[in-house]
Amino acid sequence: MKYHVWQAQADLMAHLRLYTEATAQAMHQPWLAELPAARRIAAACAVFASAQVTHSRPDFGIExxxxxxxxxxxxxxxxxxxxxxxxxxxxxxxxxxxxxxxxxxxxxxxxxxxxxxxxxxxxxxxxxxxxxxxxxxxxxxxxxxxxxxxxxxxxxxxxxxxxxxxxxxxxxxxxxxxxxxxxxxxxxxxxxxxxxxxxxxxxxxxxxxxxxxxxxxxxxxxxxxxxxxxAISKPYSWFERNMIGIVPQRHRGAGREVYPGFMQLTAFMSMNLERHMEAFRGLYRDLANGELERAAATRAFYAEYFAVLDxxxxxxxxxxxxxxxxxxxxxxxxxxxxxxxxxxxxxxxxxxxxxxxxxxxxxxxxxxxxxxxxxxxxxxxxxxxxxxxxxxxxxxxxxxxxxxxxxxxxxxxxxxx
Missing domain, CATH: 3.40.50.1820 (Alpha/Beta hydrolase fold, catalytic domain)
Known part of the structure; x- marks a missing residue:
């Protein structure tokens, strides 16, 4: 059930990201792009879009x-x-x-x-x-x-x-x-x-x-x-009951029991939550201030980090x-x-x-x-x-x-x- 609930939430967030991406594009119109308020809105939309969990393998990109x-x-x-x-x-x-x-x-x-x-x-x-x-x-x-x-x-x-x-x-x-x-x-x-x-x-x-x-x-x-x-704070049976989900019907592995990648990601991020929050605050500041190279490096890191595997x-x-x-x-x-x-x-x-x-x-x-x-x-x-x-x-x-x-x-x- 936990996987199905997460999938429904992810689908909803995907629709919201479409709106924020459209808003960000609008803020980059020539007559708006130089306004500080427009840059801040575009930066906020880009940060929201960057916090996206995906299940697709990124490219190695080694050519x-x-x-x-x-x-x-x-x-x-x-x-x-x-x-x-x-x-x-x-x-x-x-x-x-x-x-x-x-x-x-x-x-x-x-x-x-x-x-x-x-x-x-x-x-x-x-x-x-x-x-x-x-x-x-x-x-x-x-x-x-x-x-x-x-x-x-x-x-x-x-x-x-x-x-x-x-x-x-x-x-x-x-x-x-x-x-x-x-x-x-x-x-x-x-x-x-x-x-x-x-x-x-x-x-x-x-x-x-x-x-x-x-x-x-x-x-x-x-x-x-x-x-x-x-790993040793809970009995083995606790991990069986609480950490395993069933792949929803929409995917090729439907019915397979998995440890969902989004749960592993959550566990990793909780270990250094303040560091990740500061990274996203820094991303917002860089985008709002036009520091595009630094912002691109942060976005590339999190695009990889948020690509999860079950x-x-x-x-x-x-x-x-x-x-x-x-x-x-x-x-x-x-x-x-x-x-x-x-x-x-x-x-x-x-x-x-x-x-x-x-x-x-x-x-x-x-x-x-x-x-x-x-x-x-x-x-x-x-x-x-x-x-x-x-x-x-x-x-x-x-x-x-x-x-x-x-x-x-x-x-x-x-x-x-």
Missing amino acids: RTTLGSGAAAREVLVHEEKIHVLPFCTLLRFAKEGADGQPERQPQPQPQPRVLLVAPMSGHFATLLRDTVRTMLPDHDVYITDWHNGRDVPLSAGAFGLDQYTRYLIEFLGVLGEGAHMLAVCQPCVPALAATAIMAEDGHPATPRSLTLMAGPVDVRISPTEVNRL LPAEFYLETIRDIFQHAALACGQLRFEGRPVRPEAIRRTALLTVEGERDDICALGQTMAAHDLCSGIPAFLKSHHMQAGVGHYGVFSGRRWTQQTYPMVREMIYGTD
Whole structure:
């Protein structure tokens, strides 16, 4: 019922936005545009229109990248290739082309390292890692898990829980083939580590050559954050009763039980409500004062932030239970398709963990815990980086990611490729 109520409210707000957008356009008429009152009205309408939750994946918008450096640097075109499509996810490749539209012929003796970038399924689309992709593209052959919106997946596709998530990663690595690398950001650090452990134990030829875990909840018992405390403050049955909705009939996934993306968005925003309110006050001031460049940056951020993805109920509830409430991987109790997950079985995969000093979602030590679990990896194949001065998103995006964290990731991948 909660999803249906939200959908009705969203439909009503959509009609109101049509009126406000029309009003804003009217205020931009030449004979009105210079009046302070008209600018304030247009700014208010634009702010209202920006506070819109959508369920459509934004574009990555990565059309070009640069290969080489200095005098040898050259710009090449980039296009997205759907390499392998499954009901809940598409394996997407950012393919590079020459200026003539033909596949780029690498000047290096060897092709660039193939990297599977595992995006979180945590209420937002994989485009949240746009900056991660853009930074890695010049040096790597980048693939990403482009998770589908749960409300768009028909019931006939079946359930999707942690087992299926882990199985998808194993299948995608199999598609990439021997010698690929895997980098997981945030929530997928646990299934990425589990997939690597299962593949290593089975002697799978596509076991990743390196595994990078960034700001992920490997052991949430270490320095619990507000997110961790919320997950253990209620019994599992409470999350079942209160956090799950049923997709309305108007969508392809009608009847599927999901954790609605708008509920996840609400939870995230409530953690830093005053900061978001100030951002919208700043947006109004910038628009009213003609600071259009700053206003455009704010609107672009919230267009991405308000694009939400519904999580299959099985995946959400199992994540609450196994990762946040029981810390099953860290306690040696996580199972995959009925068999125990044994991180100590990993012996030849290099491991890099990355954490942010000011991360209030995944605290210091929670990701680094993977080193103790992976006791079979030799010390010379293990490394850890604590990025000073960044919160959760600064671990994989922004200036410090590009200038300080990424060079370590690149060095580790190239050192083991």
